[in-house]
Amino acid sequence: MxxxxxxxxxxxxxxxxxxxxGMATFPLLPFCMVAAALILVVLFxxxxxxxxxxxxTQRKGPNRVGPWGLFQTIADAIKLLCKENITPTGAEKFMFNLAPLLAFVPVMVVWGLIPFSSEFDFMSYSVSALLFxxxxxxxxxxxxxxxxxxxxKYSLIGSFRSVAQAISYELPLVFVLVSIVVLASxxxxxxxxxxxxSVYPFCGWFIFPAFLGFLIFFIxxxxxxxxxxxxxxxxxxxxxxGxxxxxxxxxxxxFFLAEYAMMFIMCAFMATLFLGGxxxxxxxxxxERFIHNDLLAQVLVYFEQVFWLFLKTFFLIFCMMLVRATLPRLKSNQLMGFAWKVLLPLSFLNLFFICCYKYFIYAK
Amino acid sequence: MMKKSLKPFRDIIALALGHLTVFKHVFKRPVTLEYPEKKLPLNDNFRGEHALVVDNEGKLLCTACGTCQRVCPSFETIEIEKEKNESGKFYPKNYTIDLNKCIFCGNCVQYCPFGAIIMTKEYELADEKKSALKLDINTLKKNYSDSIIKKTVKSKR
Amino acid sequence: MNVIISSIDFIYNWARSNSVWPLTFATSCCGIEMMQTSAANFDIARFGSEVFRATPRQADVLICAGTITHKMAPALLKLYQQMPEPKYVIAMGACTCGGGMFTDSYAVVNGIDKIIPVDIYLPMCPPKPEALLDSLIKLQKKIRKETILDRPKYIASHVSDLKIDEDSEFLIKDSGIILQQWGVSGNLQEGLAYEF
Known part of the structure; x- marks a missing residue:
């Protein structure tokens, strides 16, 4: 650094x-890079x-705008910026304008917590998992x-549902995180x-002891x-x-940006916890193996680490898209019942199992 | 009892199979037709834009009898201005079909005693002006000659 | 100056014409063809328009797919007014263009251009999915012809002279006279916003 x-x-x-x-702007540089990278990633x-x-669905998808439809999202972004901004008459103007920022800014912050390589992460704290x-x-x-x-009324009901869902699903999520923290100490x-x-390739990844936890975390x-x-x-x-x-x-x-950025970050977090980051x-x-110039290899290792993280993240995102393409929407009561009756007990089971594993096998 | 205890496992297997089925489609070729460049072949009895049949001498076969008007299920879709020529035969001075009202049922074609009206294979009829969708006699004649050039309809006599 | 305006126009029109997000507004059978257009064979996604938004606030084009009855007319106008500029309308199917086979019906609006301004008329009953794609391409061509200097004129031409009365949800003209009334039984009473 x-x-x-x-x-x-x-x-x-x-x-x-x-x-x-230079002194004043240097701390801002990583943040600018992070923001630019995040927006590029989201566009992609x-x-x-x-x-x-x-x-x-055996379709072709966007392919008219640029080669292979690569500029499709850029066109969408420019169009959304050009559109008229409507504030409804009955709306609370200040809060109405604040809400998208409140949804977007934390995502930017969280993005900095992900360790991209063994040396290079923007914010590294002893409790960064908790902070995340x-x-x-x-x-x-x-x-x-x-x-x-x-x-x-539709917005209100939608936001109620979102909050109810977030609260119920955060619990199993955190319990799985606790099991990972136990494993890693x-x-x-x-x-x-x-x-x-670990000594053997990819055998030390936490997905193997905590496979149940991985499934719960994914859901x-x-x-x-x-x-x-x-x-x-x-x-x-x-x-x-909604x-x-x-x-x-x-x-x-x-909102759109925040949603997709959060998806990427969540998957990167998942890759960090379970798939060896x-x-x-x-x-x-x-x-390290193929380039014999030491200095160059040292620099390239960092890029390679970023590459592996992105590869794992995109694999998880692909899985999420597969789930989206397959399953229909749940009912509201099924959603809540699934969280409290199935996932929460399973996450306790997972924690118990991981603790036993740590105490009897992993520690020795 | 046994069956009920096995239900979660069967559910999980079913879910996995479902995801597998969807995943298989990634490797299949897309069935999409690149529309403006390629077009689907149309059926022989496809009913598109109308055309009035013109014979070799450049005369319309239509005698303005008004059968098409009467069999048309839509309201005031076909309007015909009747007129007599020198030899005492009726001919349409003006013949308009309002595509804004037409439902392309093909009754006018089927019931025409002289085979004077046909339907071409044109279906790209979108236009910015509503008035352009009111086909007058010249447009209908032009449709016929155009579709003969494109060989979408067979020339009569 | 001209160079600047034309380059801005190019980007502005390129972006808008390549991401035309339709509003999900299928009132009857043409809606089936609209679904088919977004399905695998004809894939409207190639033009970047598969993002069918449910809310008018995020839509660019209102594909009015299906018959508009007098009862539905205020809803259509409301949806159109809720859409942010720049907005476009495709009248899909004969019913929306000019009444179609329900022209002499007591319940059907003879063409949605009596309620809202229409950009593209697409006749046939119902149009083939290819025809809808063709109308989308024609709309894109229309968008590309616009310049940013014409915006005020454009906005002025896209304002309907009808309004919705807040209390009764009837269509009224700017003068405030109620032009459409519905009795308790649902029968149409005197005075219409548009002739039929």
Whole structure:
């Protein structure tokens, strides 16, 4: 990091800029990079979702805008920015405008907590797993606010459903997280990843002892993200469009962005907890093995770690899309019953099993 | 009792099979037709835009008898201005079909005693102006010659 | 200056014409053809329009697929007014273009252009899915012809002269006279917003 800082200062000196500008702006740089990366990822993710869903139904998906439809989401984004911004007369104006930001900003913050490589993460705390769960539940507040401020019955019902769903599914989610923390003996996400290193390739990943936990986590994450089959808050056939019924143009784009960004981050989190995060599935890094220049290999290892994390994340996202393409929407009572009667006891069972595993096998 | 205890497992197997079935479709080729470039072949009895049949001498076969008007299920869709020519035969001075009201049932074609009206295979009829969808006699004649050039209908006599 | 405007126009029109999100508004049988258009064989997603929004706030084009009755007319107008600019309307099917085979019916509006301004008329009963795709392409061509300088004119032309009365939900004209009334039995009483 210090090396990068000096590079940056040198770069500024070339253009005769004083050093204090560098000192002031250097901490902001990672955040700008993170934000830009996140938006790029989301633009790609929306296109990927549309393409993959098209392939599941033997369609072709967007293919008219640019090569292979690559610019489709860019066209969508520009169009949404150009659209008229409507604020309904009966709405609470301040809260109505605040809600999309409240849904979007925590996502940006949470994104920085993911360890992308063994050296490089934007925020690393000893309790970052806990922090992740706390901040990741703030967008629900934005959704609640959106429903309340829109002065629309469908929005209100949609946001109620979303909050009820978030509260019920957060419990099993956290219990599974606890089991992972028990396994890794740390709340730091990077430590959790490093605890998954083993002698044999990918045998140390926590998905093997905690497979039940992985399934529970996957289901709960799908519910947290309001995706199919848990998309009751946006159920189009009954609730028009749920909490974002009254939102148009840019504010809707913020909700849209937040939803997809959260999907990516949740999957990255899942990959970090269960699939060994940035670890290579071969047990060694390809660049270490095949590139004999030491300095270059050291730098490339970091990029490779980011690559592995993204690969695992996109695999999980693909699984989520598969679930979306397959299952129909649940009923409201089924949704709640499933969380409290099935997932919560199973997550206790998982925790118990993991504790036994840790005490009798893993510790020795 | 045994069956009930096995139900969750059967459910899980069913869910997995469902996902597998959907997943198989990724490897199948898309069935999509790239529409503006490729078009589906139309059925022989497809009913598209109307056309008035013109014979080799450039005369309409239509005698303005009004049968098409009478069999038309829509209200005031076909309007005919009747007129006599020098030899005492009736001919349509103006013949309009309002596509805004037409339901393309093909009754007018079927009931025409002279085979004077046919239906071409044109179906891309969208237009920005409503008035353009009111086909007058010249448009209907042009439709006939166009569709003969495109060979979508067989030339009569 | 011209160069700047034309380049802005290009981006603006390119973006809008390539992401036309339709509103789910299928009032009768043409809706089946609309579903078929978004299904695998004709795949409206190729044009970036598979995002059928349920709420008018996020839609760009109102594909009016099906007969509009007098009872439905206020709802149609309300949906149109709730859509944010720039908005477009495709009248799909003969019923929406000019009444179709229900022209002489007491209950059907003879063409939705009596209620809202229409951009593309698509006759036939019902149109083939290809025809709907063709109308979408024609709409895209129409969007590409617009310039940003014409916006005020465009907005002025896209305002309906009818209004919905807040208390009774009847269609009224700007002068405030109630033009459409429904009795308790559902029978149409005197005075219509549009002739039939």
């Amino acid at each position: 210090e090396y990068l800082y000096f590079l940056y200062i040198d770069f500024l000196h070339k253009y005769n800029l004083p050093e204090f500008i 993710l929306v296109l990927m979702e549309r393409k993959v869903l098209a392939f599941f 769960m706390t901040i990741a539940s703030i967008p629900t507040l934005g959704i609640l606010l959106a429903g309340y401020a829109s002065n629309n 740390s709340l730091n996400l990077r430590q959790i990843v490093l605890a998954q290193i 709960c994450a799908t519910a947290e993200l309001n995706r199919c089959p848990f998309d009751l808050p946006e159920a189009e056939s009954e609730l028009v469009s 909490y974002n019924t009254e939102y148009s143009g840019m504010k809707f784009a913020f 940035f670890l290579s599935p071969f047990g060694f890094y390809l660049s």
